Every structure is written in C-alpha cells, then in structure tokens.
Amino acid sequence: MIGGASSGGGVWGPAGLGGGSMSGGGSVKATADGKGFAEVPAELHDGVAKILALEPEWEEPELKFSHQPADRRPLTVTRMLSMRRLAIIGMLLVLVVETASLQAGPYLIQVGLDRGVLGHDRSVLITAGVASFVAVIVTVLVSALRGAWTGRIAARAMFRLRLRVFAHLQRLSMDYYTNEKAGVILTRMMSDIQALQTLLQDGYAQFFMQFLTLLVVGGVLVHYNVELALITLVLVVPALVALSAWFRSASDRGYLSVRNAVAAVLGDLSETLQGIRVVAAYNRQKQNVIHHRNVVGEYRQANDYTARIAGIYAPTTEFIGLVGQVLILLIGGAMVRRGDLSVGVLTAFVLYIGAFFQPVQQLVQTYNMYQGGKAAMVKLRELLDTDPTVGEGVDAYDLPQVAGEIVFEDVTFGYDPSRPVLHHVDLRLRAGETVAFVGPTGAGKSTIAKLVPRFYDPTQGRVLIDGHDLRDVRLKSLRRQLGVVPQEPFLFAGSIRDNVKFARPTAGDDEVQEAIDLVGLRELVDSLPDGLDTAVHERGVSLSAGERQLIALARTFVARPRVLVLDEATSNLDLMSERKVEAALDRILEGRTAIIVAHRLTTAMRADRVIVIDEGRVVEDGTHADLLQANGPYATMFKIWAEHSLDNSAYRD
Amino acid sequence: MTTIFEPVAEQEEFAEARGHLHGRKDASWLRRMMPVVMSHRAMFFTAVIGSFVALVVQVQIPYVIGRAIDRSLVAKVTPLGGYIVIIAALGAGRWILNLTSRTLLLKTAYRIEYDLRTIIYQHLTRLSFSFFDRVQSGELMARSNSDVRSVQMFLATAPVILAQCAVAVVVFVQMLFVSPALALVAMSTMPLIAVFGVQVRKRLFPISWLEQSLLAQVATAADENINGIRVVKGFAAEGQQVRRMYSVARRARWVVVQDANIRARWSPFLENLPRLAQALLLLVGGWMAYDGSVSVGTLVTFNAYILMLQPPFRQLGLLLMIGQRAKASAQRIFAIVDTEPEIRDRPGSIDLIDCRGELEFDNVTFGYRRDTNVLEGFSLHLRPGETIALVGRSGSGKSTVGRLLARFYDVDEGTVRVDGVDVRRVTVASLRHHVGLVLDEPFLFSMSIRDNIAFGRPDASLADVIAAATAAEADGFVRELEHGYDTIVGERGYTLSGGQRQRIAIARTLLVDPPILVLDDATSAIDAHIEQLIHGALKEAMKNRTTIIIGHRVSTIRLADRVAVLDGGRIVATGTHTELLATEPLYGEILAAVLAEGPLGENDIEDAP
Numbered sequence A: 001m002i003g004g005a006s007s008g009g010g011v012w013g014p015a016g017l018g019g020g021s022m023s024g025g026g027s028v029k030a031t032a033d034g035k036g037f038a039e040v041p042a043e044l045h046d047g048v049a050k051i052l053a054l055e056p057e058w059e060e061p062e063l064k065f066s067h068q069p070a071d072r073r074p075l076t077v078t079r080m081l082s083m084r085r086l087a088i089i090g091m092l093l094v095l096v097v098e099t100a101s102l103q104a105g106p107y108l109i110q111v112g113l114d115r116g117v118l119g120h121d122r123s124v125l126i127t128a129g130v131a132s133f134v135a136v137i138v139t140v141l142v143s144a145l146r147g148a149w150t151g152r153i154a155a156r157a158m159f160r161l162r163l164r165v166f167a168h169l170q171r172l173s174m175d176y177y178t179n180e181k182a183g184v185i186l187t188r189m190m191s192d193i194q195a196l197q198t199l200l201q202d203g204y205a206q207f208f209m210q211f212l213t214l215l216v217v218g219g220v221l222v223h224y225n226v227e228l229a230l231i232t233l234v235l236v237v238p239a240l241v242a243l244s245a246w247f248r249s250a251s252d253r254g255y256l257s258v259r260n261a262v263a264a265v266l267g268d269l270s271e272t273l274q275g276i277r278v279v280a281a282y283n284r285q286k287q288n289v290i291h292h293r294n295v296v297g298e299y300r301q302a303n304d305y306t307a308r309i310a311g312i313y314a315p316t317t318e319f320i321g322l323v324g325q326v327l328i329l330l331i332g333g334a335m336v337r338r339g340d341l342s343v344g345v346l347t348a349f350v351l352y353i354g355a356f357f358q359p360v361q362q363l364v365q366t367y368n369m370y371q372g373g374k375a376a377m378v379k380l381r382e383l384l385d386t387d388p389t390v391g392e393g394v395d396a397y398d399l400p401q402v403a404g405e406i407v408f409e410d411v412t413f414g415y416d417p418s419r420p421v422l423h424h425v426d427l428r429l430r431a432g433e434t435v436a437f438v439g440p441t442g443a444g445k446s447t448i449a450k451l452v453p454r455f456y457d458p459t460q461g462r463v464l465i466d467g468h469d470l471r472d473v474r475l476k477s478l479r480r481q482l483g484v485v486p487q488e489p490f491l492f493a494g495s496i497r498d499n500v501k502f503a504r505p506t507a508g509d510d511e512v513q514e515a516i517d518l519v520g521l522r523e524l525v526d527s528l529p530d531g532l533d534t535a536v537h538e539r540g541v542s543l544s545a546g547e548r549q550l551i552a553l554a555r556t557f558v559a560r561p562r563v564l565v566l567d568e569a570t571s572n573l574d575l576m577s578e579r580k581v582e583a584a585l586d587r588i589l590e591g592r593t594a595i596i597v598a599h600r601l602t603t604a605m606r607a608d609r610v611i612v613i614d615e616g617r618v619v620e621d622g623t624h625a626d627l628l629q630a631n632g633p634y635a636t637m638f639k640i641w642a643e644h645s646l647d648n649s650a651y652r653d
Numbered sequence B: 001m002t003t004i005f006e007p008v009a010e011q012e013e014f015a016e017a018r019g020h021l022h023g024r025k026d027a028s029w030l031r032r033m034m035p036v037v038m039s040h041r042a043m044f045f046t047a048v049i050g051s052f053v054a055l056v057v058q059v060q061i062p063y064v065i066g067r068a069i070d071r072s073l074v075a076k077v078t079p080l081g082g083y084i085v086i087i088a089a090l091g092a093g094r095w096i097l098n099l100t101s102r103t104l105l106l107k108t109a110y111r112i113e114y115d116l117r118t119i120i121y122q123h124l125t126r127l128s129f130s131f132f133d134r135v136q137s138g139e140l141m142a143r144s145n146s147d148v149r150s151v152q153m154f155l156a157t158a159p160v161i162l163a164q165c166a167v168a169v170v171v172f173v174q175m176l177f178v179s180p181a182l183a184l185v186a187m188s189t190m191p192l193i194a195v196f197g198v199q200v201r202k203r204l205f206p207i208s209w210l211e212q213s214l215l216a217q218v219a220t221a222a223d224e225n226i227n228g229i230r231v232v233k234g235f236a237a238e239g240q241q242v243r244r245m246y247s248v249a250r251r252a253r254w255v256v257v258q259d260a261n262i263r264a265r266w267s268p269f270l271e272n273l274p275r276l277a278q279a280l281l282l283l284v285g286g287w288m289a290y291d292g293s294v295s296v297g298t299l300v301t302f303n304a305y306i307l308m309l310q311p312p313f314r315q316l317g318l319l320l321m322i323g324q325r326a327k328a329s330a331q332r333i334f335a336i337v338d339t340e341p342e343i344r345d346r347p348g349s350i351d352l353i354d355c356r357g358e359l360e361f362d363n364v365t366f367g368y369r370r371d372t373n374v375l376e377g378f379s380l381h382l383r384p385g386e387t388i389a390l391v392g393r394s395g396s397g398k399s400t401v402g403r404l405l406a407r408f409y410d411v412d413e414g415t416v417r418v419d420g421v422d423v424r425r426v427t428v429a430s431l432r433h434h435v436g437l438v439l440d441e442p443f444l445f446s447m448s449i450r451d452n453i454a455f456g457r458p459d460a461s462l463a464d465v466i467a468a469a470t471a472a473e474a475d476g477f478v479r480e481l482e483h484g485y486d487t488i489v490g491e492r493g494y495t496l497s498g499g500q501r502q503r504i505a506i507a508r509t510l511l512v513d514p515p516i517l518v519l520d521d522a523t524s525a526i527d528a529h530i531e532q533l534i535h536g537a538l539k540e541a542m543k544n545r546t547t548i549i550i551g552h553r554v555s556t557i558r559l560a561d562r563v564a565v566l567d568g569g570r571i572v573a574t575g576t577h578t579e580l581l582a583t584e585p586l587y588g589e590i591l592a593a594v595l596a597e598g599p600l601g602e603n604d605i606e607d608a609p
C-alpha cells in the first residue's frame, strides 16, 4: 500500500492514515501519500521514484454527482470500449499484421529450404533469411504497438466503468446495502472490474489472433496442397471441435461453482474479521476455524474439478495434434514418394500443423479470461440495472431553505411491503419544535427517523417537509438540510478532525474546535498526544462507545442542519455528558426542528412535545405534562421508568 | 483439555493443513514456504517429474520426425512405418504423462492455497484485540486472498517453468550432439535474456508494485464507502465521495497505461528471441545445408526445437514477474503469521475449573496507547456471587475493565485475579468460558437468529436457545418474525432494531451460562418496561453469579449490591447507591442528582465542571 503508510516503519501502518482519507480533501491527501512512499520495499525505491516523477500534476476534479445516471443504456463491451469505427478498423489491421508476421516464419523456412537449399538457389535462401528477420522485427514492433494500445484502451474503459459503478453504488438505497453483504459489493468494484480489464487488455486480442491464426494456417495448408490439407483437417478438426465443445460446457459448470465457492470463502473471512471481537469473547475460534476449513475445502473441491478438466483438455489437444503430424507424415510421405509433394512442403506442413494447434492449446487460458469477463459483465450489468428504490425523479427540484415543518400523511411502511412496520401514521411537527419519540423497542421509532431523510419511501401515504413531498425534491438539497445521528455511529478510518469535518470539508478549524467543545470532547482531545489528528481506527473501534457518539454529534453540529434527527444518539453516554450535549442542543436547536428518539424520559420531559409510538402506530401525542395528566400509556411508561430510573431519595430531595 | 471450553458443532470435513510457516524468520521466503509445499511432496514431485519426463519425451519427437524425413523420404533408406510407430508411442507417452502431471500440479496448487488460507485464518482468530486495533480488516482480506493466490500461483508454476528451462538445456545438449555449429547458432540469442532481466528489475517490478498499491487505494475508498454508506447518504456526501474515487481511479488509470507501455516495450522482445534464432538458423543453417554439411532433416529438427523453446521463453518473463510479486506477497503473509498473539497461554498455565467467581483487580494500570493510561492504580474486589455496578463518565474505562477481565488485553502493571489466580496463569479459553461478556455494541452475524444466540454454544438444543431468548425477553419478537428463529438477520444484524439486537446479544451470553457476567451497557437501547422484565430474569440469573454491570440508568444500577465509581483510572468510591449519593458528589453528577432539579435550564451548564 502506498498510502497504508507506516510512520513507525513497522510492517503494519497505523490505522488508516493512508489510503486517502474520506474527507473532501481526500484526493489531495491520497496524492500526497502516494508520493511519500513509506512502505515501498527498499529495492524498489529508486524505480518507484522514477515512475512517480513522471506523474502529471492532477487538477482538482470538477465532477458533479447526480442521482440521475448519465448513461442508462445497458453495459456492453462495445459501449465500454467506446472506440470510434476508424480505431476499431485500425486495431483489427494491427492484429492481422501481427498474426501474419508471426506466421510468416514457417512459410519463409519452407521457401528457403525448398527453393533455396534443395533448389540450389542461394539468392532465394538469402532473401528468405533476410525476410524472416524482417518478419521478426515487424512482429516485435507491431506487438509493442498493440500492447500499448490495448493497454490504453482497457485502462480508459476501466476508469470510466469504475466511476460509473461507484456512482451507481452511491445512488442505490439503504435496502440494497442491508440485503447485500459488504464483501460482495466490494467484489463488484474490484475483482469484477479487474476481470473485465484482463479480458479487454489481453483476452479479446488474443482470442482474435488465435482465431486468425487458425484461419491463416488453414489457408496456408490448403495453399500448399489442397489434398493433404483437406485430409488432415477432416481427420483432425472434428475431434478437436468435439473436445472443445466438451471443454466449454464442463468448464462453464466448473467456473460457476468456483465462483460461488470463492464468494463463500471471502464472505466468511470478511464476517469473521468484522466480528473478531465477538468470536474471541465467545471462544468460537475452534468452531470458526473448522467452519472456514469446510468452506475453503468446498472451494478446493470446486477447483479440483476444473483442474481435471484443464488437465484433460490441453494434453489431449496436444495428442490430437501429434496424430495430425503422424497422418501428414504417412500421407504426405506417400505423396513425396510418388513425387506429388516436395520434402520442403511436407516439412512446412509438419511445422504448420504445430502452429495450428498452438492457439487451440492456449484456448484454456483465453477461455478462462473470457468466462471471468463474461460473469463479471453479467454481475455489473445487474448492478447497473438495479434502480434505487429511493430514486430522484427527473423533474425533482431543489428544496429551498426549510423552516422545518414535517408532516407524515397517513404513512404506512414496511421494509418488506407485505409486513408493514408503520401503520397509518399521521403526524405534524411544527417548524422549530423539539419532539421526543418514545415507545418500546421495535415499535418503529428508528423507522420513522429513517423516513425523514428519505432513506426509505413510505409504502403508502407521504412525508412532507414545508409542504414539499420528499419524493419531489432533490435528495441532496433535502439531506444537506438534515442532520441525522443514528443509533450506532459509524466513523471512518482517518483523523478525528476529518471525521468531524466530514459533512462540511470546508469547515474551518475554529468550527471543529467549537463542535468539540460543545459536545464535551475537549478533555479527550487534549489528552491525546496528536489531538485532533489522532487516527481513529476503522468504524471508530479505538474509541469508547460514548466517545463515538459524541464525535458523531460533533460531526452533525458542524453540518449546521435545519432539522436534526437524533436516534438514541446519546444512549451510551453518562448523564453528565448527556446533559452537556443537551445544553448544546438547546443552543443549536434555536428555531430548528428536532426529532429525538430516546428511552431516557428526561429527554421527553424537556421536549416541546412527546409522541408515543407502539407497534407502528402513534398512540399518544402531547406535552409531557398533558400526557401525564391523561394517564394513558405514556403515564404508565413514565411511572415504570421513574420507579426504576430515578432514585426515590434523589427525586425527593 | 481446553477443548471442552471451545465447543464445536460442525463436522470437520477437511483436515488441518499439515505444513506450517514457522520457519526461521531470516530464511528466504521460499525456504519458509517449503514445509507447506513439502507436505504435498508425493503429489508435487510426481507432477514435476512427470512434466519433466513428458518434456524429455517431447524433445525426442522432432528428432524422430527429422530422421523420418531424412532417412525415409529424402534418402529413402528406411521404411517410414517404423518411425511412425515410434512417434505415435512417444506421443501417447507424453499424453499420459501430461494428463496426470497437469492435473496433479493444479491440484497441488489448490492444496497449497487451501493450506495457506486456513493457516492464515487460524492464526488471525488467535491474534489479540490490539492487533485488530492497528490493522484494517480490508488489509487482512487482501493478504489472505490475493496474496495467497499470488504465492500459490508461483509455487505451482515455477517448478514447471524451471523444468521447461531445464529441457532447454537438454535440447541444447541434444543439438550439440547433432550439430555443434547449428546448436550455437540456435542458442545465440539466449544471452539477450539478461537484457530483459535487467529491464524487468529496473522497470517492471516498480510499476507493478505501484499498480497493486493504487488498486489497494481504490479498494479502500470503495470499502469505506460501502460500510459508511449510511453516513455518506445522511450528509449527502455522494459527490464528495465520487470525486475522491475519481482522484484515486485516475491515478490507477495512469499507472495501468504506464505498465502497459513498459510491458509492450519489453515482452515482445523476449518472446521473439526464439524466432530471431529461427531466422538466423535459416540463414546459417540453410547455407550449411546448401553446402551439404548438414541435412535438411536436421534443419527441420532444429526448427522444431526452437519452437519448443518458445513457451519456456514466454513463461520465463512471466516467472520473473510473478516471482517478484509472490515474494512481496509472501512477506505480507509472514507479517501476519509472525505476529505473535500477545494474549496466549503461558507455559504451565492451568484450566480454570469450578469457578466460584471471586474477582480481584489489584492495583491495575493499563493503557491502549503507550503514552496514556486508561486505568491507573485500579483496585476492585468482588466476592463470589456479588453484583457490582460500575459507574463512570464516558471514556473513563468501564468497558476496559471488562476487557481486562476476559483477558482481551493484558494489564501493564498489577494483577487481575479470578478465584485468587492471576488470569495470566490460566488458559485463555477456560477463562473466557467462565467470563460472559455482553459487549457494548451488539454485533450479530448474518446468519439465523438461532445460530446467533447459540454462537457461544453451537451445539445447544433449540429448547436451550428458546430458554435463553425468553430470559432476554427476545422470544416474543423473534416468534413474530417471518421465519421465527430461522430468520436470517441482514449484514451486522441491521434488519433488527437496536434494542432487539441487544436482546439477542444478552440471550447469546445467557446461553453460555457463565459464572461471571459482565453486562456492558447491555440495555442502553431497551425501553424501561422491557428492561424491567429483563432485569427480572437477570436477577434470577445473577443469584449465583458474580456480575459487573456497566450502565448509566439507576434502574440498572439498582440490580447491584454495591456501586463503584470509576474516575481518573481508579475507583474513587464504593458503596450502595444511597450512600454514594450522599457522600460522593461525582456520583450524583454522573448519575442522578440532576433529576432532582427537574428539566434543565441553560444555567446549569455554565457551572458544570
């Protein structure tokens, strides 16, 4: 890793300092990290430095992200290549020349031997010799041209595809990410695109050349001697075709099971790594090791099957090739004796039949490339064809600066539409109001909180902000005005500063410092030797649960949202820290709408309004005092909570 | 005898790797890989020797064909039939040899891959938390996947390529016998390989290294996005992320183009060296045949020989490339297996059995980072069966106490004792078997709820699972799910609400039935009513257990016999809830005193410390 920089010089770099950090400044940083190569092996230092010296200065990208894909046409190889017709013709020409100059060798040898040596003509011999030199040089030059050219085409195509896939991933909605394993999605971005790159860079050219070689060699054989050529081809080709057909179907089957098996291996590995702390806590190592062995073992078995196929195909084609040579010797020998054929031609035949079989031999490799590319193509097409369930209409407009009135109009929603989680929810949150949502776990509070930033769309009914249906406005204009703090905060690998600045990379240092003060992280930051630049390990595991929540809050404060959604955002805090946060909220929330989900009813007591959710329905709605008076579910809840959460003595004094 | 603490419910269908990677650390990487390769030596050597013999057989074929042309077609002295039989026999021999050796070779490669993958995995599961605090999981994924593949590819193909190169020597010797002069002509271009070798070292290695590292950067950027998608979407930061990807991806594009350029310059050169020799042979050999000093058949044979040199040449370039890559990969793999687990059984450590549950933290000092201590002079004693509530501000080190008890980390100074025995002197598995932790973040695996609950006791019966779920108040909602206990939870369990996940996590620990229980903020996302129900069950469960409860709610703390206040890395006060409220101002601050004043005014904050 260039960026996985290890300042300590050890093998393991400190968590995620490199690899580019996630903030807007990430690009600059990635470049900087890339040029300071801490982990480059010593023997490669000079070479790497020399290459990097050639790297152009990149400009800041001026790229606009849109929820509308720029290109909706299905992904195909031709579209991916996006070559002009002239370029395609040029490339084909290059391939033809390369194949021709490659196959000129045996022909020239035959001419040299037959007409030069046996025909006793020195000048022909010399001409043939010089010509074969020229052919070699032409081959080298044309191969070089072709290699550089296909490399460039493939690199460009992959770059475009990578951005297209990545942008599409950004468009896809939350349900996609919940249902698909993270490791699988990463496979799309990495190995699938890599497989396509190999196919474009080498696969197609090789495939085409191998095909061309077959034609050329076949043609040359016919040209030499029609009879002999036809006899050999008729005897050899059917066997070859049958064998190749078998290979194709068998290896298709094998390839599929290898693909599935390797996905299982990676999935198992990735999940173990994510949950490694739980694995250790529950003494699961032995069980997991055995399970992994079984998963990898399945993969090995799938591979063994392909090994058998490849192990049969290549030697058998070789053998068929030899049979061809023997036949040529037999039949051609007889013809030579009869005087129908020259020895030179026979020699060329023997050599050429070898050349005929070389491409068939290489087919194993090319076909693997092809399979990989094809499977990747199918998967990527599937991904690009997946429409986000929460999409942006073409006529979506920018939501103007909102006052913050939020309305749920008869909202019914289920993650699985046939099993609703919310039933006919009607709510009207006035602008500037702080509303507490309370209710048992699993009642649907977080679900309501997820509908406000439009992470999901209601199955029925609508959600409005300042009278705008959320489905009518641009997602960015909506979410930029909201600040959502989820229950389990996610932090990126990077510095504390980058994490706090995430929502607004342009935020000044003073704003970051202010946010840190507001949430009460000052003490922690001051105690860290690197202060705000301290690296946070992936997902923030190097911080305590409460600290993670505080950083997530600071991140939201820096974003300066018009509407705040806090989903049990302080559940891991002690009351004193929570008090501090709430005081900060009081200041920040002035004039802003806030939705606060909490189990500690102190929060409810302080809110302008309390809404009680149970089993996906609004069961009560009013101020704390009103609801206590009403003596309904909230009053019961509060009683239980007060009995169990407040110490009577403390409450009484 | 530790096995009883590590129950296994799965049938072992594939055996443990017989090889290992524990060779001397200063040995060359190939040397260190040898035990793994050699554990498949029968298969491996059969394959290598088989393909070598096949090549030697193959070398004879052009010779016989040349003789056939010379003797029976040009000179017409011997009948063709005999030669044909010999050629066919040689061909059949080569066929059989290749058939077995290629399959075996590939199978060896896959066995090596299996071994490396499982060895690395096993080692990873034994590494300590501190390792995973430093190293990103994406990095580990790469090392146990693509690095394993590149090592496997090299180990499996190198011997065959080397065998092919050895055949080049055989061919050369054979050619020398036939015609020394022609042999020299045919091999005259070989020394140019050295030029290629130098270029590879100077240009190809660095560029392919750069390519790998840029791809890793692309992967990191993608990975973080996928995992952090909720945050990216929440702040509408998609554009920013796309620009980030653009910046990395265009560098990758640039490097791929450079790589293709360099490769285009050098690999046709290498691959065409044999053809160059063929052209030379035509000129010089043709001249000699013209003069009659060699036969036409010999020329044909030589041409076929040179053709035979083609694949090893093409492969040689490949070998140099993958050799370099494999070396780098192997070093990255060794970096994992050479990391000693910091937490492991010391020699002479004993199993903890019949644990009574007496706990003692004796003057413990501990810090995650060298320069800052989280705990400093921390002492706490729990009698068997006692329940203590640990209270402190966020980040004061409460969770750390639990982690030290289960020996996820070792103390820097002082001692943690269970039943009077230093935890470092008992086996880790037996210790963790007796210490049940409910972690403060309820991580679930994307498998069925039943398997999640049975995580620590995979052999548990469904009845036991249901009993544990019932005690954790999870049974009710689980039954309402579409497939009940067989419902598969999504990535990280995200298809459940936070409180539901926490209840599954509690059930998971209760099922193990440990005599020592640590509940680390285990009910933070659970409402008061359900919490009360769980507490009912817990009270029952805690009767004979030593329990540390970490939490901020008075309701939680009430379950405890005693409360300990953690501040500045040590216990500043212990006592009952009421006592502490009266005597320890910090306790009131952390916990409850604010409530007395009712809803907060802004003024309160100004004088808060």
Ligand SMILES: Nc1ncnc2c1ncn2[C@@H]1O[C@H](COP(=O)(O)OP(=O)(O)O)[C@@H](O)[C@H]1O
Residues within 6 Å of the ligand: A178, A415, A416, A421, A440, A441, A442, A443, A444, A445, A446, A447, A448, B494, B495, B496, B497, B498, B499, B500
């Ligand atoms: N991504 C999801 N997919 C399917 N079901 C879900 C998902 N998230 C939550 N649920 C289910 O929806 C219900 C409500 O969950 P939630 O809104 O998170 O509850 P809470 O009120 O505790 O925040 C729960 O029964 C939960 O299992």
Ligand SMILES: Nc1ncnc2c1ncn2[C@@H]1O[C@H](COP(=O)(O)OP(=O)(O)O)[C@@H](O)[C@H]1O
Residues within 6 Å of the ligand: A524, A541, A542, A543, A544, A545, A546, A547, B133, B368, B369, B374, B392, B393, B394, B395, B396, B397, B398, B399, B400, B401
């Ligand atoms: N894995 C880690 N690496 C580095 N520092 C850590 C790690 N885990 C926790 N810390 C730090 O140690 C301190 C105590 O954390 P913890 O015990 O989780 O606190 P809490 O009392 O909130 O449970 C915190 O300041 C936290 O930042």
Ligand SMILES: [Mg+2]
Residues within 6 Å of the ligand: A445, A446, A447, A487, A567, A568, B497, B498, B499
């Ligand atoms: Mg929730």
Ligand SMILES: [Mg+2]
Residues within 6 Å of the ligand: A544, A545, A546, B398, B399, B400, B440, B520, B521
């Ligand atoms: Mg904690």
